[in-house]
Every structure is written in C-alpha cells, then in structure tokens.
Amino acid sequence: xxxxxxxxxxxxxxxxxxxxxxxxxxxxxxxxxxxxxxxxxxxxxxxxxxxxxxxxxxxxxxxxxxxxxxxxxxxxxxxxxxxxxxxxxxxxxxxxxxxxxxxxxxxxxxxxxxxxxxxxxxxxxxxxxxxxxxxxxxxxxxxxxxxxxxxxxxxxxxxxxxxxxxxxxxxxxxxxxxxxxxxxxxxxxxxxxxxxxxxxxxxxxxxxxxxxxxxxxxxxxxxxxxxxxxxxxxxxxxxxxxxxxxxxxxxxxxxxxxxxxxxxxxxxxxxxxxxxxxxxxxxxxxxxxxxxxxxxxxxxxxxxxxxxxxxxxxxxxxxxxxxxxxxxxxxxxxxxxxxxxxxxxxxxxxxxxxxxxxxxxxxxxxxxxxxxx
Amino acid sequence: xxxxxxxxxxxxxxxxxxxxxxxxxxxxxxxxxxxxxxxxxxxxxxxxxxxxxxxxxxxxxxxxxxxxxxxxxxxxxxxxxxxxxxxxxxxxxxxxxxxxxxxxxxxxxxxxxxxxxxxxxxxxxxxxxxxxxxxxxxxxxxxxxxxxxxxxxxxxxxxxxxxxxxxxxxxxxxxxxxxxxxxxxxxxxxxxxxxxxxxxxxxxxxxxxxxxxxxxxxxxxxxxxxxxxxxxxxxxxxxxxxxxxxxxxxxxxxxxxxxxxxxxxxxxxxxxxxxxxxxxxxxxxxxxxxxxxxxxxxxxxxxxxxxxxxxxxxxxxxxxxxxxxxxxxxxxxxxxxxxxxxxxxxxxxxxxxxxxxxxxxxxxxxxxxxxxx
Numbered sequence: 001x002x003x004x005x006x007x008x009x010x011x012x013x014x015x016x017x018x019x020x021x022x023x024x025x026x027x028x029x030x031x032x033x034x035x036x037x038x039x040x041x042x043x044x045x046x047x048x049x050x051x052x053x054x055x056x057x058x059x060x061x062x063x064x065x066x067x068x069x070x071x072x073x074x075x076x077x078x079x080x081x082x083x084x085x086x087x088x089x090x091x092x093x094x095x096x097x098x099x100x101x102x103x104x105x106x107x108x109x110x111x112x113x114x115x116x117x118x119x120x121x122x123x124x125x126x127x128x129x130x131x132x133x134x135x136x137x138x139x140x141x142x143x144x145x146x147x148x149x150x151x152x153x154x155x156x157x158x159x160x161x162x163x164x165x166x167x168x169x170x171x172x173x174x175x176x177x178x179x180x181x182x183x184x185x186x187x188x189x190x191x192x193x194x195x196x197x198x199x200x201x202x203x204x205x206x207x208x209x210x211x212x213x214x215x216x217x218x219x220x221x222x223x224x225x226x227x228x229x230x231x232x233x234x235x236x237x238x239x240x241x242x243x244x245x246x247x248x249x250x251x252x253x254x255x256x257x258x259x260x261x262x263x264x265x266x267x268x269x270x271x272x273x274x275x276x277x278x279x280x281x282x283x284x285x286x287x288x289x290x291x292x293x294x295x296x297x298x299x300x301x302x303x304x305x306x307x308x309x310x311x312x313x314x315x316x317x318x319x320x321x322x323x324x325x326x327x328x329x330x331x332x333x334x335x336x337x338x339x340x341x342x343x344x345x346x347x348x349x350x351x352x353x354x355x356x357x358x359x360x361x362x363x364x365x366x367x368x369x370x371x372x373x
Numbered sequence: 374x375x376x377x378x379x380x381x382x383x384x385x386x387x388x389x390x391x392x393x394x395x396x397x398x399x400x401x402x403x404x405x406x407x408x409x410x411x412x413x414x415x416x417x418x419x420x421x422x423x424x425x426x427x428x429x430x431x432x433x434x435x436x437x438x439x440x441x442x443x444x445x446x447x448x449x450x451x452x453x454x455x456x457x458x459x460x461x462x463x464x465x466x467x468x469x470x471x472x473x474x475x476x477x478x479x480x481x482x483x484x485x486x487x488x489x490x491x492x493x494x495x496x497x498x499x500x501x502x503x504x505x506x507x508x509x510x511x512x513x514x515x516x517x518x519x520x521x522x523x524x525x526x527x528x529x530x531x532x533x534x535x536x537x538x539x540x541x542x543x544x545x546x547x548x549x550x551x552x553x554x555x556x557x558x559x560x561x562x563x564x565x566x567x568x569x570x571x572x573x574x575x576x577x578x579x580x581x582x583x584x585x586x587x588x589x590x591x592x593x594x595x596x597x598x599x600x601x602x603x604x605x606x607x608x609x610x611x612x613x614x615x616x617x618x619x620x621x622x623x624x625x626x627x628x629x630x631x632x633x634x635x636x637x638x639x640x641x642x643x644x645x646x647x648x649x650x651x652x653x654x655x656x657x658x659x660x661x662x663x664x665x666x667x668x669x670x671x672x673x674x675x676x677x678x679x680x681x682x683x684x685x686x687x688x689x690x691x692x693x694x695x696x697x698x699x700x701x702x703x704x705x706x707x708x709x710x711x712x713x714x715x716x717x718x719x720x721x722x723x724x725x726x727x728x729x730x731x732x733x734x735x736x737x738x739x740x741x742x743x744x745x746x
Binding site: 287 | 456457494521522537576577607609611621622623625627628629632635641645646648651658659661
C-alpha cells in the first residue's frame with residue numbers, strides 16, 4: 001500500500017463518520033417530509049452527507065427540489081415496510097425494502113448511523129438480524145432522551161419500546177447500557193440510575209423488579225454508576241437520576257403519555273393567549289420567552305430513540321415525525337456518528353454485558369449460598 | 374314508629390349524604406394541611422359536614438383555629454397507618470388507626486364517602502376488608518380523572534394503582550366499571566372505552582391484552598358502551614375515548630408521568646415569564662388567561678382516585694397533596710355523596726360484573742367450540 005492509498009483510505013474513513021444512512025419511506029407523512037427534514041438538517045451541518053433509501057423515481061424529484069443532489073446519494077429500493085407489518089413478516093420479506101437498504105449501508109461501512117421512521121418492531125428485528133446483538137446482550141433496548149431538570153437538560157430512559165418483556169437480567173443489562181450511554185452522551189463520570197416502579201418502597205412492585213433491584217444495586221462498583229433505587233413516573237423529568245430503567249411496555253406508555261401531556265399543554269397555552277386581545281398583546285410582548293419555552297418542551301426536539309445493544313448505531317425516529325422531528329433525529333445521529341459513539345458503546349456494552357453476567361452469577365451464587373445456610 | 378320519628382329518620386338520611394368521613398393522618402404533609410384543605414372546601418360547600426379521624430388532642434386545636442367546630446366532628450383515633458406499612462401489616466394492626474375509623478364511619482352509615490391521603494395499598498386492603506367487594510368483582514380498581522380534549526374536560530383512567538396485576542377478566546371488569554363511572558360522572562349515554570397498549574395494531578402487546586381486546590369488544594352491547602380498541606399513551610388526554618383501561622402498574626406510572634410532565638412545564642413557564650422585564654410585563658397583561666391555563670393543567674385540581682368495585686365509595690387523595698389538592702378531593706367526594714353515586718354504582722357494577730361473567734363464559738364457550746371444530 002502506498003502512502004497515497006493510505007491517505008485516501010484515511011480520508012474515506014474520516015468521511016464515513018459524516019455519512020448518515022436514511023430510510024426515506026415508512027413514516028406516516030411520506031418521503032416528502034423526510035426530505036424536507038433532511039434539507040433542514042443539512043443546512044445546519046455543512047459537512048454531513050446522506051445516503052437516502054427508497055424508490056429512486058419518487059426520491060430524485062424531491063432531492064432536486066431541495067437542491068440537495070450534491071450531498072445526497074439515492075440508493076434505489078422499491079419496497080416499503082408498512083407500519084402494520086409484523087416483525088416476522090418483515091424478516092421474511094424485507095430484503096427489497098428501503099429499511100433493509102438503510103441498515104445494509106451501515107453494515108457494509110458506507111455510513112456510520114442508520115435512521116428510519118418506519119415500523120419499530122420491523123426495524124429492530126432487521127437490525128438484530130443484520131447488525132447482530134453485541135456480545136452478551138439478550139434483548140437490545142431503545143433509549144430515549146427525556147427533558148428533565150438535570151444540568152444536562154435530559155434524562156435517558158430505556159427501554160422505550162424495543163421489547164414488551166424484560167426480565168430481571170435484562171433490566172440489569174439496561175442499567176449498564178443506559179449508564180454507558182449517559183456517560184458518553186452527557187460526559188458524566190458516574191451516572192445515577194433508577195429503576196421505575198409504582199413506589200419507592202422496597203416491598204412494592206412485581207417480583208422481577210425486586211430481584212432486579214438487588215442485581216442492579218450490587219453492580220454499581222463494576223458498572224461505574226450510582227444506583228438511587230426505585231423511582232416513580234414523576235421522577236422521569238427529575239434531577240434525582242440520569243438514567244431510568246424499565247421494560248419496553250411501561251417505557252413506551254410513559255414516553256407517549258409524556259409527549260401527549262406536553263402537546264395538550266402547548267395547545268391549551270396557544271388557546272389561552274388567543275382568548276382575548278389583551279392576552280394576545282401580553283403574549284406578543286413575552287413571545288421570545290414563550291418561544292424558548294415552547295422549544296424546550298416540544299417533544300419533536302428530542303425525537304429519536306437510539307437502539308442500544310447492537311454492533312452499530314440505529315436510530316428510530318417517531319413514525320408521525322414532521323420535518324422538524326426528522327431534522328432532530330438526523331442531528332442526533334450525526335452527533336453520535338461524529339463522536340464514534342457506535343464503536344465506543346459496543347466496547348462499553350460488551351464489557352458491561354460481561355459484568356452483568358458476572359453480577360447475575362454472583363447473585364445466583366449468593367442466593368444458593370443463602371439457601372444452603 | 375311515630376310520624377315524628379319517621380321525619381327525624383328521613384332528615385338524618387338526607388343529612389348523611391352531606392357528611393364526609395376524612396382521615397386526617399397519613400399524608401406526607403400532616404393533619405394541619407388536611408384541616409386547611411377542609412376549611413377551604415367547607416367555605417365552598419355550606420351544607421357539608423365532616424367527621425375527622427385522628428388523635429383528638431392534635432386535631433381539636435387545628436379545628437378550633439379554623440373555626441370549624443360546629444361543622445366538624447372529631448372521632449379520636451390514636452394510631453396512624455404509615456406510608457411504608459405493608460398492606461398485610463395494616464390489616465393485622467390497623468384497628469386503632471385513623472384510616473380504619475374513617476372507613477368505619479362509612480360502613481356504619483354515619484357518612485357517605487371516606488377520604489384519605491394515606492398509604493394506598495393499606496387503604497385498599499382495609500376498604501376491601503370492611504366494605505367488601507361488590508358482587509362479581511375480583512380486583513377493585515382506582516379510577517382517576519385525566520385532563521383531556523373531551524367536551525367533559527376529562528377522561529377516566531383505571532386502574533391507577535390499586536393492584537399491580539390485572540388479567541384479561543379483570544381488564545374486562547375495569548372496562549365495565551369505568552364505563553359505569555363515566556356514564557354517571559359525565560352523563561354520557563355510551564362512553565367510549567379504549568384498552569391501553571404500545572400500539573393500535575391488533576398483533577401488538579402482551580398475550581392477556583389480546584384476549585381482553587376480544588372480551589371487551591364482545592361486551593359492548595350488554596355493557597352499553599363503545600369500544601374503540603387499543604389506544605396508546607398519547608391518547609390519554611385525547612377525545613378518541615372517555616375511559617382508558619389498563620393494569621395498575623402501567624396506570625400508576627402513566628398517571629405519575631403525566632403529573633410530572635405538567636409540573637415541569639408549569640415550572641418552566643414561570644421561569645420563562647420571569648426571565649426578562651418585557652416578558653414579565655407581557656405575562657402581567659395575559660395573567661387572566663395564564664391563570665386559567667395553569668388551573669386547567671394543575672394536577673392538584675383532579676386530585677382523588679375513586680375506588681371502584683366496593684360496596685361504598687372511598688377516595689384516595691394524593692399522599693403529597695397540599696390544601697388545594699385536599700380540597701379538590703373533598704369536593705369530588707361531596708359531589709359523589711350528593712348524587713348517591715355509591716348506591717347507583719354498586720348496582721351498576723353488580724350488574725356489569727354479572728355481564729362480565731357472562732361475556733367471559735361466552736368467550737370460553739366460543740373458544741371451546743372453535744377448538745373442537
């Protein structure tokens with residue numbers, strides 16, 4: 001290999017972390033919305049490049065309309081994963097879809113991060129098949145950012161809906177993965193982890209939560225995090241924790257409940273300010289502060305669930321995301337790509353998963369010892 | 374019995390529906406807060422009377438301070454159920470507590486509704502022991518009101534945390550009880566019921582949800598409600614439904630998540646308006662609309678979970694309720710007492726529970742028939 005070739009390869013490597021792989025199809029609002037979001041994102045990130053996956057005849061005019069042809073490469077894929085497709089169907093019939101193509105570009109190293117607003121179950125199943133679970137991970141999880149009173153402005157919550165089940169061992173793995181994510185994303189030395197329950201008292205909750213409580217509590221040293229114990233729904237936006245661990249059923253309901261509540265309040269706020277001329281004048285005077293507030297509580301700004309526990313990074317955007325939401329998910333993906341988060345996390349998770357196995361075995365050994373006493 | 378005696382008895386009966394039984398102890402903020410809430414409530418409801426339960430030496434000065442001695446009767450009870458007491462402990466040792474005394478006053482007909490801000494598990498266990506479950510109810514549930522876009526301004530959600538488990542039969546009973554409550558509380562002919570899940574597609578969710586989906590769908594005729602199918606967390610404040618059915622674990626997390634989100638936004642709004650003098654001036658001009666808005670999203674206003682599925686009405690106030698929250702719970706209890714909701718609901722629930730049993734048996738029969746085909 002000549003020095004010239006090395007240079008080229010190194011440039012290619014450097015460029016790779018600037019490339020996002022974007023599934024144009026499968027969202028509720030169609031590819032026009034995805035490309036509009038793409039355009040907004042690319043304006044903010046002048047060095048970024050995108051590989052866009054979907055039917056070329058449909059995408060080319062949209063890309064041309066936004067003048068993005070020099071920064072967006074289209075990978076033609078005729079099929080689309082529908083929101084109603086079951087994961088098993090997606091695995092059997094997904095090969096010609098834009099979602100498959102988007103994951104493939106990450107798998108073969110053309111792009112650093114894949115982003116899709118399609119069917120969550122299908123995206124996770126396909127990602128697990130093609131990118132494989134990281135060493136020692138049983139169930140990958142979706143981590144989302146939750147607006148909070150913390151100094152970083154967000155908490156990490158997982159699982160936001162990758163899997164409706166999670167046993168005690170999965171919950172321990174989530175704690176370790178969530179702590180790794182928070183450490184990388186927020187630059188926290190020892191993230192504080194809480195386990196979501198219906199009360200903070202030790203006797204409350206389902207049986208697997210009580211066991212997970214013990215397991216997580218005994219893994220803090222090796223996992224390099226603090227464990228604050230059980231937390232409640234009201235603690236999701238609090239500064240008591242940085243990471244909230246729960247199963248994907250509860251996490252998904254909580255996430256959508258929080259978004260729904262924020263949307264309702266924003267709507268009521270708009271109505272209140274339009275209810276009479278003096279209120280409208282007041283709102284005009286306070287409009288800068290109100291806009292700042294609206295922005296800080298807008299669920300679209302934190303759009304993008306990160307799949308944790310795979311060998312590459314995949315981001316699930318909200319199915320109903322508009323252009324603002326798509327742009328936010330792309331921005332998140334770009335940040336993660338730039339920081340080489342994927343590689344760091346895979347290493348972190350692999351070692352964390354090994355630690356989890358140790359903790360589980362230690363827990364079992366301790367229990368056996370206790371039972372024999 | 375002389376006509377005079379009949380008259381007295383009838384007056385006593387009419388007065389009973391004006392009497393609330395209030396546990397002064399067990400809340401996070403102590404009896405002074407309960408009595409302050411009591412005072413605010415009694416000012417708004419001039420015909421109401423209250424029996425207050427707790428240590429007389431502690432309560433008498435508080436009642437005197439608020440000048441309530443002519444409208445509040447104290448029932449001395451020295452013991453207090455602590456927030457950390459397990460329900461089994463409460464059942465064994467609860468007899469001398471203010472909570473037990475508050476339930477007893479409803480049991481023996483001195484008051485129409487009991488209200489406590491104490492330990493939820495203890496209150497439910499004691500209520501089940503002393504007031505008994507209504508005919509055909511396996512697990513009673515806690516129904517809460519959720520601010521919504523509906524014309525009545527609220528949806529009913531249950532179970533908000535009475536029991537962390539709920540199987541398919543329980544979920545069907547919740548649907549029937551929730552529909553009864555919505556019909557009575559909101560004067561709706563055919564309330565719309567939804568089942569909380571992680572997606573609206575039929576294949577999503579846990580096994581028991583899929584069965585409950587079938588059972589509830591086949592009970593709409595007899596139960597006199599509409600079934601809209603699966604709903605998501607974002608639908609809790611929506612006008613798609615009037616009643617949302619879920620297990621007590623998920624419901625409790627959702628409730629506290631919604632409250633936490635509303636509190637965070639209110640806090641951010643206050644900060645935004647104080648961030649600079651022009652914003653503060655704007656807020657002053659718009660203050661009426663802002664106050665109205667703050668009121669409509671204030672979780673304290675909808676404080677009070679109603680226990681459904683018992684023979685009498687018990688209301689659980691938020692443990693951390695302040696005087697405003699206590700007053701709201703008392704107001705809710707008073708409305709229910711005035712409308713003789715307890716008797717109506719017991720009848721409704723008894724017949725609904727019978728219907729539920731029919732639907733379950735029909736479902737089983739249909740399944741057996743199908744299996745034999």
